[in-house]
Amino acid sequence: MRLAIKNARIIDPASGRDGVGDLHVADGKISEEHARPDRVIDAKGLVAAPGFIDLSARLREPGFEYKATLESELEAALAGGVTSLACPPDTDPPLDEPGLVDMLRRRAKALSRARVYPLGALTVKLEGERLTEMAQLAEAGCVAFSQANAPLANTQVLWRALQYAATFGFPVWLRPQDAWLAKDGVAHEGELATRLGLPGIPPFAETIALATMLELVRATGARVHFCRLSTAGAVELMRAARREGLPVSCDVAIHHLHLCDMDLGYFDSNCRLEPPLRSARDRDALARGLEEQIIDCACSDHTPIDDDGKHLPFAEAEPGATGLELLLPLTLKWGEARKLPLAKTLARITCNAAQVLGVSSGRLAAGAPADVAIFDPKAPLRVVPEMLKSQGKHTPFAGHELAGRVRYTLVAGNVVYEA
Template sequence: MSKTATNADSLLIESARLLDPASGLDATGFLGIRDGKIAYVGKTRPKDKYAKSIDAKGLWLMPGLVDLAARFREPGLTTKATIVTETRAAQAGGITAVVLPPDTSPVIDSPAVVDRIRGKALAAGGLDIHMLGALTKGLAGEALAEMSSLKQAGCIGVSNAAFGLRDSLMGRRALEYAQGLGLTVHVFPQNPALANGGCAHEGPVATRLGLLPIPEAAEVSAIRFWITLVEDTGASVHFGRLSTARGAALVEAAQKRGLPVTADVAAHQLFLIDTDVEGFNAMCHVIPPLRSADDRDALRAAVKRGVIGAICSDHQPHEADAKTNPFPLTEPGISGLETLLPLTLRLVHEKILTPLQAAERLSGTPAKIAGIAAGTLSVGQSADLVLINPNTRWTLQADALLSNGHNTPFAGSAFTGQVQKTLYRGRTVYNQ
């Protein structure tokens, strides 16, 4: 890959529709790049000269996507994917920053593991990889991890991933500790006891197929528990991958009371519902499970209002064998890096989001939640950008995904809107 752009090879992107969630800018204009940073943003052509230019008439230009939940499988499960392979997939999806959950092997519960992953990320290049440190040692839920050391090592938050805690007191102490350090606790809201190892939404479909159900209460009770602790401690909590209408309503009520609570949703939850598992479709085996059509519609409405401020991929690549067993024995998860933007653009075409709101949910708000310098077209910021053709019509072929994981329920689906170019620190890392 080439080095970061210098003044000698500066770049001007001309006549693009600029979408900047930070300033609210939505207008045709020009964006100049020098030394890997944004040097000019405006509706008129800059007076300064640029060595190269791109005619982006008819294209949208927005900050590179910030994905709050993506598993790259390294370290520990390199038979499924690696940082190198998933970096390429992220770039193809217009993503310039990702947040990795701590459930790697070994778990991200020490600075040594953070440094190991960072080294591999730097070697791959072309993508900012951020990490959540473990909330408890080994994610076992028994003893708090050394959050201070993890923060010093560069972790942008802490999480216990999908694992439970020993008791309520552990949760209280975790929030107190995190609050003192200024760390956001990322919570996957699912009560393990109520989920009971289930694999499908509790309802007629699960009953008919004989699948062990996961009730809505598994999510709702977990959200209520953590909100109560937020009330007591004032700690910031981010709820990741909401799946229910009741869960979204609880988050909204907490936000209206001024509590420091945010939320995201996986893109596939805004389209797929529990009936999509009919025929034991293992590609639709996800956790949290696909819920009812009413839940999906409520999630969409919450995204539109900004209650759910971020859309993520919840990327979980798998090898083919992981999806070939009987449904309950298949591994949950979707390869979602390359469908995050297309699915969100579908919301735009369906008039659920405006283009600027899409930029906010994919870039601006996720960057704020992660606490990173991204998600804006502001002068002086790193030129991490994505150019989009909103009118390109194409069909997703699973074997064409750059991710090592081809496990997608959207194979054969038609999309309108596609990444044309991804720039990272001013240099092109993906070109359609």
Template structure:
């Protein structure tokens, strides 16, 4: 496909490029910037006037199935949702059913996803067998099968002894370990953030110290072993402070925040609204501000959607019995734009948090929007208002704290390897 994208504002965080320019794509690559290569005849022209053209979004935390369901059933649908959200590459955590701890399963997932001609999948392998935290998983074999890093997902972290061995083994081969820091014995049975709201609602809490304690242990072990660590979904101000300090000390650590934690706090739970039951929990407004500040000074490296669709019936329960999680891939871009607007962050800086920064964490080389580079692109209308509801959301997870809310900014086209895989208003197939 020879494709022309005309008059768009091209923003490329990697090269610092931000101006209105024409792009020409052929053979999966960018073949012309500003001017078409010799003999280029467009087969399709996209008028990107008043729109922004940026690298395809990279979302490192996308669960492709519903909780309690096999991912196969919904793989296609969730990938369609991801590209509708402008996402061209995504990382999937290992705590799916089945657990990604066998090379065969990883190969199967990569092959199945590859056959769908949709977003590119980067599996994160289980770091312990069955994620039980007792024995090392076959990391080398999993890596060969396509895993980009190793993790416990949201499963209970192993004890410090096992954790140390995991780090030693992984760092032997320069593998990165992704950990969501939460100390099990301090958070057991917790439903929401431990604080005034939990006390008012009579719910058991997940205290902040469950996170900071785990962060401290992980950082000390990382320092000791030299392992490279990515901390997933930080939810508290104090955790961000610990990471900031560790980065200054030269510990090889990066971290991310889930988009919902960047916008909401435990107060928003209101009267037991199950759409606000998330992992990690929404914490105080002070924590939310701490996460925002961390993004600005780069203590927090990137934003992810933490997409975890939950089956309808599992949210229609009293809060304590309901499942945790929210659909997120289609809200990642507009909520990132909203954060940028609220904080006065330049678009190019905000977009880096969902494009170039997560790309680095996935271990992929830097990629510019330039001649000769692979053309994974997202085109969006930054002013387009839309309502999150059944008509607008493709994901099978019809649950997000932003249900029925108006968001601003909508993807119009998603391009992977030079091919248009999503065009807004055309995708009625699901």
């Protein structure tokens, strides 16, 4: 199958290429050959970029099929131009056994939609006590190991886990949050939580944990990716860690680039997120950190939740929001606010994420997998939850006017979505 994408504004953040031209695809790869195509897509007025890579998207299988299924969420991914995604291990049971990972990979592959990269559980049942069989999990297809949002309070276990992972060169993905300081908290500790009477999570719950983890990176040499940073203090710690040359990277969720604790309004459970939405100052520091590449990537932290999980008092509501279909428009909104060229903006959800994930996609160089998102960056998008493909309809951005609509999505050279 040969495909030609004509007249597109081709943006390849990895090489800095940004110009109108044609893009050729052959045998599932980006090709320099211009042989007669089987299909031509006229992409005049549209941008053709590498398919987006989302570092955190929950597909809810196994165990939470009533909230979402692989089918529904991978469909949502393609509608959002996401061609690769990492899924956290907090399924039920958690991804702590090679058999489970193998099954997930097979199911995802059979659907031949977006590429799914499972993160294996770092500890058995995510309980933070015993290490999983990381080498066997890696063989089954895990690209890294993570606790998802489950606490790992025992620093002895954390130390050993990093040592063990470092032995085999496995990356570890951690969300820094001190389990004791965050206990029972549901909102950013600050004026708003005080006013609403919500138990708070202080910002130092994140920075203390991050400082501890960085110290353990120094001690073990483990490669660690820090997930979902939420505080200005964490951005500063990462800045110093990068200057020092530690083998670390980090990401931020798209919600935290645009929202702060004030958006909770009158207990809006759509704003119940993990980590919590923090102060406007933190939000601005995260947006700046992403611009300065102290933070490598933006991710959707996609978490489909059913109505029963959200129609509850704020503290009891399940944390998380749907996001796969909003990754592009919210990343574009961030880039626009920072006045960045499109190629720089898109790097945060393409080549930078590919590097964290250790995959060869995320760029449009000849020979790279032909994972492509073709989109109209200016097309208005009003967020109407019922119109999302994801089974998760809950998002704090419901009703917002954004811009950026995906027209075609290609995975391995196949057109898997068009609108």
